[in-house]
Amino acid sequence: MEIENISEDAEQFTCNTYLIDGEIMVDPGTADSVKQKIKQIEDLKTVLITHSHYDHVDNLETVLENHNPDIYCFDKEELPVESEKTIELQDGEQVELDSYKIRAFHTPGHKDDHLCLYFLDEKILFAGDLIFSEGGFGRTDLDEGDRELLIQSIKKIIENTEPEKLYSGHGETIEQNTVEWVESSLKNAEKKEPKY
Numbered sequence: 001m002e003i004e005n006i007s008e009d010a011e012q013f014t015c016n017t018y019l020i021d022g023e024i025m026v027d028p029g030t031a032d033s034v035k036q037k038i039k040q041i042e043d044l045k046t047v048l049i050t051h052s053h054y055d056h057v058d059n060l061e062t063v064l065e066n067h068n069p070d071i072y073c074f075d076k077e078e079l080p081v082e083s084e085k086t087i088e089l090q091d092g093e094q095v096e097l098d099s100y101k102i103r104a105f106h107t108p109g110h111k112d113d114h115l116c117l118y119f120l121d122e123k124i125l126f127a128g129d130l131i132f133s134e135g136g137f138g139r140t141d142l143d144e145g146d147r148e149l150l151i152q153s154i155k156k157i158i159e160n161t162e163p164e165k166l167y168s169g170h171g172e173t174i175e176q177n178t179v180e181w182v183e184s185s186l187k188n189a190e191k192k193e194p195k196y
């Protein structure tokens with residue numbers, strides 16, 4: 001499994017856009033440099049959406065202008081563009097893509113349509129804006145934000161996954177002590193400090 005962050009050198013604000021094995025994308029993002037890289041992908045088969053905030057889905061239009069992938073999300077009404085190949089995932093639903101088994105977890109709290117996507121055999125979690133490195137967690141002061149729901153969502157991840165690596169929507173990847181870091185994100189969220 002090869003995971004590339006194609007937004008790494010973006011100069012504009014965008015989420016992390018991951019490309020797996022050159023054909024599965026997690027969150028197309030928003031920056032122009034990412035648009036260019038999207039155009040250069042040879043065969044984009046699948047796009048997985050963690051949630052519909054602008055910085056995660058703006059480039060879907062560029063994706064559809066250049067490719068014809070299956071798009072997986074929680075609620076297709078929330079996406080900025082329509083495609084017949086959009087597939088909604090329920091909480092706990094499992095899909096198979098190539099050799100990967102991916103389980104979707106509905107994890108609201110940052111946004112209502114938020115999904116975390118867990119690659120079961122590889123023990124890799126794409127956590128969107130639910131969990132960040134260094135014990136961070138998604139902001140809950142925006143529309144649809146709800147700290148109590150976010151806490152429940154992190155607990156759902158702790159109960160149902162055992163990630164070795166965690167790729168977030170922003171910031172660094174967690175590559176060591178991942179389960180412990182997720183637990184510290186939960187503890188920090190539970191403090192309910194007035195940060196957000």
Ligand SMILES: [Zn+2]
Pocket residue numbers: 051053110111129
């Ligand atoms: Zn977000």
